[in-house]
Each structure stands twice: as structure tokens, then as C-alpha cells.
Amino acid sequence: MHFHRQANWVIKENRATDEALFLNRRQLMAGAAAGVGAGLIAGKAGALPAESRFSPAVPRAGGFPHATSPITPERINSTYNNFYEFGSSKSISREAQALVSDPWTLTIDGDVEREIQIDIDDLMRRMPMQERVYRHRCVEAWSMVVPWVGFPLRALVDMAAPLSRARFVRFETFFDTEVAPEQKASWYPWPYTEGITMNEARNDLAMIVVGAYGKVLHKQFGAPLRLHLPWKYGFKSIKSISRITFSSRRPKGFWEELNAREYGFWANVNPEVDHPRWSQATEKPLGQDDRVPTQLFNGYGAQVAGMYAGMEGNRSTWM
Ligand SMILES: Nc1nc2c(c(=O)[nH]1)N[C@H]1C(S)=C(S)[C@@H](COP(=O)(O)O)O[C@H]1N2
């Protein structure tokens, strides 16, 4: 199968150099904090501030395979989350407001020409920002559809200039027990980490997310930057990334470390390969009553299947 390196939905010119697009982020965050605070005082966890929109709006990627199923209502999505740093229930949106996402420095290290430390605002100004509507399929068999705002992971990989020996990319979440007391729990291998191959990192679909629903990313969504790999189970899409490390060795993620038999390295969505404890054939879209069939590669096979040619018969490709 032939895969061209640059798809037509990748915005070529760097729209992000338009200062007005981002420079408001600090103001936005201040507005968001005020809004969330007010919401919390009113006793509504996950109250959504109106002030946090990107202005002007980040353009939706043209010619892109946007999800066509209904977008999950923001209010539902922002109060049903997996973010174990703030608790193992889905109702962590209130606890997650303790996250300090501004200022935020991303470190890029390992097999690179030189280590980079970059402020999130600088990074956003340098990256080609766009909106993409993605399906997300959690390994627990629920799903959602989200209009993310962000940029192709490949643009960040290019900026990082990895050495030729780099074959994997490892992502690490912040570690701060003051902010996230759950990180004191010694039975978890904190901080949360995940890893993918360089080939996967350069795939057109791999996205670094900094916003959702046209707004700066809510803390419970993994502010200020997270990964989204829509063809893989959701646990691969690590939140609140503070470090990206290029490596010649395959990293072992948080869940693989905990239970490799249930949560593996590849974790590509496949309705025909069950989780050891439940079926993966169907999923429950958040906010909908009925279950729907799960799709191979979560419906993104045309864009990603070529990366796994010859691996289809291995159970580990789907776990
Ligand atoms: N750091 C971190 N990233 C994480 C998780 C987590 O617990 N901690 N949970 C993962 C799982 S299992 C899923 S399904 C998604 C959930 O994203 P959402 O809460 O925005 O829906 O985040 C993923 N990224």
C-alpha cells in the first residue's frame, strides 16, 4: 500500500504566526479560571466558561476525514473523564482544576540534536493550528466525538529534529503530588507515560491537542497539551504532557507496566479482539442511549492500516 507523506489536509503555511490567534491565551486562561471558579462556587463541577474561545476561530482542517457521527455535547464530555492523577472515577473535573497549566514548559529530549525546552505559548505560535473532529474509543467500550484544536504531531517531530537512531517517541505527564495527590499512590507507576513508534508519530492522524470545542483545553481534558491517536484505544492518548523523549528503545507505558496482558503497546482498535474481561464488539457513545458497533482502527483504517501490514495476525497488535 502506498502512503504519501503529506496529506492535503495538512495546512502548509504556518498559520500560527498570526499572533492574534494565540496571544490571548493568557487572558483566556484567566477568564477560564474565573468562570470555573464561579461554576464551582455554584456547585456545578465542570462549569464551562464562555470566555475561553480561540479568537479568531482556528480553521477546521479542509479535506480531512472528520468524524460524521454527532459531536458529544461538551457538558457531558467535560464531566466524564479518565484522568487517574485526579482519581479513578469518571467524576474528576472538579479535582482537575488544581492543575497549574500556565505557565507550562515542554521538554523535548533523548535522541535529538539538542534538548529543547519550550513554553506552551511559544510552541502554539510555531505550530500549524487546525480543528479536527475525531472519534475517541476508550478500551472500556465507551466512545465520544470531539472537535479538537491542535496541530499534527509530525510538525513537532520535525521541530525536534530527532537523530536517525530514534525509533520511538515516549510521552510523560507531569508529576506533582501537591497538585495531584493520587500520585502518592505507590501501586501505580507514576508519572503516566505512553509510547509510539516514529512511524506512528509521523502519521497524518497523530495530533497534539491544545483545545476542544473551539476553546483552550479544559484541565480535565489534559491541559495544556495532550496527544490524540484516534485509531488506538484511549489510554494511549496521554494528557498534560510535560516531556517528549526520542529513543532507540521501545518505551513501556503506564498501563502496560500495570497489566501488559490487558493493555499493550500497540492497542489498535479491533472489534474482533476482545479485552480479556469484556467484548470490544460494540461501544456506548457518551450521551446516547444505544450502543453502536465498534469499527476496525476506530474507522481510520484507510489512513493507518498500512503501518501494521503483516502484523494483523498478532494478538498484540490489538491489545
Ligand atoms: N495522564 C493521563 N492521560 C490519560 C489518562 C490518565 O488517566 N492520565 N487516561 C486515558 C484514558 S483511559 C482515556 S479514555 C482518555 C480520556 O480522555 P478524556 O477524559 O478527555 O475523555 O485519556 C487518556 N489519557
Ligand SMILES: [Mo]
Ligand atoms: Mo480509556
